Amino acid sequence: MADLGRICLLLALVVCAYGIFAALYGVRTGRVEFSESARRAVYALAIVLTTAFVVLELAFLRNDFAFNTVADTSSRTTPTFYRAAAVWSSQEGSLLLWAWLLSLWSSLALFLVRKRMRDVAAYATAVLLGFAGFFVALMIFYATPFQTTSPAPAEGVGLDPLLRFPTMMIHPPMLYSGYTLCTIPLAFAVGALATRRVDADWIKAIRRFAFAAWLFLGVGILLGARWSYSELGWGGYWGWDAVENASLMPWLTGTAFLHSLMIQEKRGMLKVWNVSLVLATGVLAIMGTFLVRSGVLNSIHAFGGATLGVPFVVLIGVLVAGSIYLVVSRRDVLRSEHRLDSLLSRESIFLANNVVLVALCFVIFWGTYFPLISEALTGNEASVGPPWFDRYTVPLALVLVLLSGIGPVIAWRRATLANARRNFLAPVLSALIVLAVLLAAGVSQRPFALAMFCCAAFVLGSVAQEFVRGARARQAIAGESPPVALLALVRRNRRRYGGYVVHVGIAVLFVGVAASSSFQHAVERPLAVGGSTRVGAYTVRYVRPTATITPKEDRAHTGSTLDLGAVLDVSKAGHHVATLRPSEGFYDSGEPAQGSVGHLIGGQAVSHISMNGGITRDVWTAIAPNIATPALQRIITVGNRTLSPEEAPIAIGVLARDYLKDPPPAQFHFIVSPLVMWIWIGGLIVFGGGLIAIWPAPSALRRRVALRSRSRAAAGLARA
Amino acid sequence: MNVLIVVLALVLLGAVIAVIAGPLRASLDHRALQTDADASPRRAELEAARESKYREIRDAELDFRTGKLSDDDYAAVDAALRAEALAILDQLEALERESATPRDA
Numbered sequence: 001m002a003d004l005g006r007i008c009l010l011l012a013l014v015v016c017a018y019g020i021f022a023a024l025y026g027v028r029t030g031r032v033e034f035s036e037s038a039r040r041a042v043y044a045l046a047i048v049l050t051t052a053f054v055v056l057e058l059a060f061l062r063n064d065f066a067f068n069t070v071a072d073t074s075s076r077t078t079p080t081f082y083r084a085a086a087v088w089s090s091q092e093g094s095l096l097l098w099a100w101l102l103s104l105w106s107s108l109a110l111f112l113v114r115k116r117m118r119d120v121a122a123y124a125t126a127v128l129l130g131f132a133g134f135f136v137a138l139m140i141f142y143a144t145p146f147q148t149t150s151p152a153p154a155e156g157v158g159l160d161p162l163l164r165f166p167t168m169m170i171h172p173p174m175l176y177s178g179y180t181l182c183t184i185p186l187a188f189a190v191g192a193l194a195t196r197r198v199d200a201d202w203i204k205a206i207r208r209f210a211f212a213a214w215l216f217l218g219v220g221i222l223l224g225a226r227w228s229y230s231e232l233g234w235g236g237y238w239g240w241d242a243v244e245n246a247s248l249m250p251w252l253t254g255t256a257f258l259h260s261l262m263i264q265e266k267r268g269m270l271k272v273w274n275v276s277l278v279l280a281t282g283v284l285a286i287m288g289t290f291l292v293r294s295g296v297l298n299s300i301h302a303f304g305g306a307t308l309g310v311p312f313v314v315l316i317g318v319l320v321a322g323s324i325y326l327v328v329s330r331r332d333v334l335r336s337e338h339r340l341d342s343l344l345s346r347e348s349i350f351l352a353n354n355v356v357l358v359a360l361c362f363v364i365f366w367g368t369y370f371p372l373i374s375e376a377l378t379g380n381e382a383s384v385g386p387p388w389f390d391r392y393t394v395p396l397a398l399v400l401v402l403l404s405g406i407g408p409v410i411a412w413r414r415a416t417l418a419n420a421r422r423n424f425l426a427p428v429l430s431a432l433i434v435l436a437v438l439l440a441a442g443v444s445q446r447p448f449a450l451a452m453f454c455c456a457a458f459v460l461g462s463v464a465q466e467f468v469r470g471a472r473a474r475q476a477i478a479g480e481s482p483p484v485a486l487l488a489l490v491r492r493n494r495r496r497y498g499g500y501v502v503h504v505g506i507a508v509l510f511v512g513v514a515a516s517s518s519f520q521h522a523v524e525r526p527l528a529v530g531g532s533t534r535v536g537a538y539t540v541r542y543v544r545p546t547a548t549i550t551p552k553e554d555r556a557h558t559g560s561t562l563d564l565g566a567v568l569d570v571s572k573a574g575h576h577v578a579t580l581r582p583s584e585g586f587y588d589s590g591e592p593a594q595g596s597v598g599h600l601i602g603g604q605a606v607s608h609i610s611m612n613g614g615i616t617r618d619v620w621t622a623i624a625p626n627i628a629t630p631a632l633q634r635i636i637t638v639g640n641r642t643l644s645p646e647e648a649p650i651a652i653g654v655l656a657r658d659y660l661k662d663p664p665p666a667q668f669h670f671i672v673s674p675l676v677m678w679i680w681i682g683g684l685i686v687f688g689g690g691l692i693a694i695w696p697a698p699s700a701l702r703r704r705v706a707l708r709s710r711s712r713a714a715a716g717l718a719r720a
Numbered sequence: 721m722n723v724l725i726v727v728l729a730l731v732l733l734g735a736v737i738a739v740i741a742g743p744l745r746a747s748l749d750h751r752a753l754q755t756d757a758d759a760s761p762r763r764a765e766l767e768a769a770r771e772s773k774y775r776e777i778r779d780a781e782l783d784f785r786t787g788k789l790s791d792d793d794y795a796a797v798d799a800a801l802r803a804e805a806l807a808i809l810d811q812l813e814a815l816e817r818e819s820a821t822p823r824d825a
Contacts, residue, residue, distance in 0.1 A: 011736060048732060200772050
């Protein structure tokens with residue numbers, strides 16, 4: 001089957017090359033049939049890459065270790081669920097996933113604009129096929145997923161234990177969907193600039209894809225944070241890691257674009273800015289992929305070697321230079337049609353929001369690429385840590401949350417001070433009440449956290465006021481009951497009210513971030529059985545050790561040979577709160593040099609945290625058992641010397657028994673973090689709001705609204 | 721390379737050619753591509769602007785009803801928006817007249 005995969009890649013490259021030629025030839029000569037054929041080439045590419053992806057997926061599911069990538073990242077002991085996801089754990093597999101998703105999203109985008117914008121779509125087709133061709137070429141010349149070895153090894157290395165986590169099934173596809181969707185607005189922006197059609201039509205064509213990119217990227221980022229918190233054993237959800245930052249940057253510029261595009265739609269303003277944001281978002285998405293795949297920066301998430309660095313740098317160079325050329329050469333058609341009517345208007349708030357978002361992106365960009373910049377300038381690779389990022393991003397995040405509360409209560413075009421005073425009353429009161437309550441509760445030692453809570457209260461107050469007033473207005477017009485009026489209001493103004501829900505979600509998310517990072521209690525210390533320690537208001541006692549041996553045949557397990565852990569009793573003021581069972585899994589290294597027993601537990605040790613989560617706080621625990629004691633090491637050494645591979649599990653059983661009988665002190669990591677749960681709840685609210693905003697209005701309703709607006713406009717104009 | 725792979729590869733190649741070559745064959749039948757070809761970019765642009773303006777009128781009304789615009793401000797904004805909508809409708813009408821003239825001729 002590997003041959004079929006290789007044929008698919010070659011065919012995909014030919015299809016890309018043909019499609020680029022046909023698109024450009026068609027648009028240059030006005031031969032519509034060639035533009036149409038190029039669009040169909042994208043569909044054909046989707047068919048070919050789907051076949052290639054299915055071939056690789058089947059190889060994983062069938063344990064076909066003749067495929068090098070299957071042998072390197074999967075094994076018979078890897079559960080089926082994770083074998084299916086292991087496709088994108090490798091460099092080659094993830095490149096295929098990228099190209100495949102790009103082909104699917106591109107097909108959808110081009111299908112939706114098949115009846116209009118033919119010239120813009122032709123250039124967009126060429127750009128999208130250019131991206132696809134780039135990734136397919138990488139798979140053919142640098143990292144092919146269909147490389148095979150004969151004879152096939154009997155067993156594979158197995159999936160990296162760190163990746164054996166349920167959300168890993170959807171985290172990479174979400175993130176890659178976000179990245180690939182970011183390239184669609186970029187492609188259409190290139191088309192719009194090339195044809196000088198930078199009007200409302202191209203914005204309309206890409207709006208939904210820009211929103212989808214933002215949504216997928218956001219979900220991907222959040223799932224990554226959740227993975228980091230629940231799986232990596234350090235207790236944090238965001239470490240300003242290079243790869244995390246790489247996914248956040250296009251999300252920030254994408255957020256800025258989603259706001260500023262409304263100004264272009266309504267006022268014909270900010271055309272240069274919008275086109276630049278779209279191009280920057282697309283380039284940052286490619287740079288994100290580059291960071292993960294090139295290995296140019298150290299990251300716990302970077303899985304690539306250094307081989308892909310040069311092609312990516314060339315691609316990014318071409319994209320940046322091309323973007324600058326297009327914007328500069330089309331500046332005559334990018335002039336604004338209007339000016340700001342008033343500094344006190346929603347447009348102004350959106351502009352301020354854009355400035356903050358881009359400033360955030362710049363700070364993160366500088367911090368992320370600082371190691372490369374410093375190496376280029378001084379020859380020494382220096383990096384900046386989380387405190388540096390926090391110093392700049394925390395104040396900017398505060399302003400951002402505050403603006404997300406101001407925007408909803410200010411009108412488009414102009415607002416008077418009297419109206420503003422009235423509209424700000426409830427939100428300001430909400431913020432002041434929260435401030436008073438927190439100060440009364442003694443929460444004053446963390447000013448940034450305090451400010452964030454107040455800003456979040458301000459946002460909740462302003463959005464709640466908007467919903468109440470909107471529903472009341474609807475009640476007054478249609479005489480509906482409050483719940484029906486509220487539903488009708490949201491249904492008829494999905495973008496506006498979906499956006500407000502997103503603002504609430506962001507505020508809630510930042511409350512969780514501020515609380516958990518400012519008021520966290522963390523303790524790292526060794527404990528012997530019976531020992532206890534205090535973590536904040538909680539007492540944690542090491543009750544007894546645990547040991548679990550997993551037979552190799554037990555495929556339902558995550559594949560660790562031995563799990564050593566502890567039973568912990570968590571109490572508060574003498575009352576039992578929870579029983580937690582953290583453990584650490586010891587995996588087979590597959591290295592015979594470590595001995596018949598040693599290799600069974602010589603692989604990567606992975607922490608399985610145990611947590612008691614709640615809406616007010618999480619009690620998070622991790623354990624690092626000590627198996628390096630002379631008594632336990634002797635079992636391994638003697639086992640290596642005397643036992644055959646078939647008999648080796650006996651020694652693991654002895655080791656587990658002795659560990660339980662005489663457990664050495666284990667190293668524990670305890671964290672009590674308030675309100676972490678609200679980060680995930682905030683994320684869900686953002687996701688829900690995003691779905692409301694992106695959901696298409698029913699066509700019948702749209703027609704009715706359009707007709708009513710038309711007749712109303714005509715009636716108003718007739719009066720004028 | 722076994723026979724099954726060769727057959728699958730040929731089927732895939734055939735499907736790709738059929739998909740891509742469709743429009744090139746259809747170009748012989750000019751009418752198949754006519755619908756799209758005669759869609760004017762200017763009209764599409766104006767229609768998008770018109771939809772956007774209608775949405776803006778609705779948004780201004782909602783801003784007014786939710787207390788963000790005073791009576792005077794709303795009257796001024798609404799009048800301005802309706803005038804802009806009228807200008808777009810006029811341009812659309814002119815475009816339609818233009819495109820109708822050669823056909824009549």
